[in-house]
Amino acid sequence: GQSLEQPSEVTAVEGAIVQINCTYQTSGFYGLSWYQQHDGGAPTFLSYNALDGLEETGRFSSFLSRSDSYGYLLLQELQMKDSASYFCAVKGNNRLAFGKGNQVVVIP
Amino acid sequence: EPEVTQTPSHQVTQMGQEVILRCVPISNHLYFYWYRQILGQKVEFLVSFYNNEISEKSEIFDDQFSVERPDGSNFTLKIRSTKLEDSAMYFCASSPGTGGSFFGQGTRLTVV
Numbered sequence: 252g253q254s255l256e257q258p259s260e261v262t263a264v265e266g267a268i269v270q271i272n273c274t275y276q277t278s279g280f281y282g283l284s285w286y287q288q289h290d291g292g293a294p295t296f297l298s299y300n301a302l303d304g305l306e307e308t309g310r311f312s313s314f315l316s317r318s319d320s321y322g323y324l325l326l327q328e329l330q331m332k333d334s335a336s337y338f339c340a341v342k343g344n345n346r347l348a349f350g351k352g353n354q355v356v357v358i359p
Numbered sequence: 360e361p362e363v364t365q366t367p368s369h370q371v372t373q374m375g376q377e378v379i380l381r382c383v384p385i386s387n388h389l390y391f392y393w394y395r396q397i398l399g400q401k402v403e404f405l406v407s408f409y410n411n412e413i414s415e416k417s418e419i420f421d422d423q424f425s426v427e428r429p430d431g432s433n434f435t436l437k438i439r440s441t442k443l444e445d446s447a448m449y450f451c452a453s454s455p456g457t458g459g460s461f462f463g464q465g466t467r468l469t470v471v
Contacts, residue, residue: 284459286402293450294402296459338402345407345415346392347452347460352401 260354269326271353273339281342283322288336361385363463371469380436382451390454395447441470
């Protein structure tokens with residue numbers, strides 16, 4: 252089976268850096284994905300790590316350690332539009348298993 | 360930019376009625392999925408579909424649910440006899456196989 256743990260809420264000021272952690276337990280693992288979801292909107296794909304290490308995509312970076320069953324998403328130079336929920340999702344053979352998400356609130 | 364499209368955006372139905380939710384995945388993607396999200400909760404996997412058949416389904420996807428790819432572009436989720444607890448946002452997603460999945464804007468289903 253799969254289970255994912257994410258802390259629940261973070262508040263940060265514009266321009267700050269936020270790190271969102273994710274630990275997982277799964278019987279089948281192909282990679283760890285990150286998704287952003289604004290209230291009432293669809294999950295939007297941010298990044299995917301299949302191998303250990305850091306992936307950088309603009310202001311967002313994602314890290315994976317397969318041996319520790321752990322990953323994180325780093326949001327840099329926070330902007331107001333980054334206020335959203337962020338989900339990690341384990342990619343298994345045929346499905347994504349989502350964590351409960353982390354609400355990020357960006358304040359001026 | 361290619362996107363997954365879903366119709367309708369909202370659907371209100373009476374308990375016991377059948378509903379069909381429709382999706383047009385991204386055209387060159389091979390894997391198709393349905394997820395649902397009950398208000399305030401996490402996204403839950405329902406079913407995945409590849410090569411014209413179900414590749415995996417969750418415990419939520421019971422006999423009341425079915426999926427179909429009736430032609431080369433559409434991907435549908437049917438709920439045969441809706442229950443109050445089926446009220447949720449239903450998301451269709453598609454994937455090329457590796458990397459991320461791309462989600463549609465969802466259908467908000469309300470069962471009354």
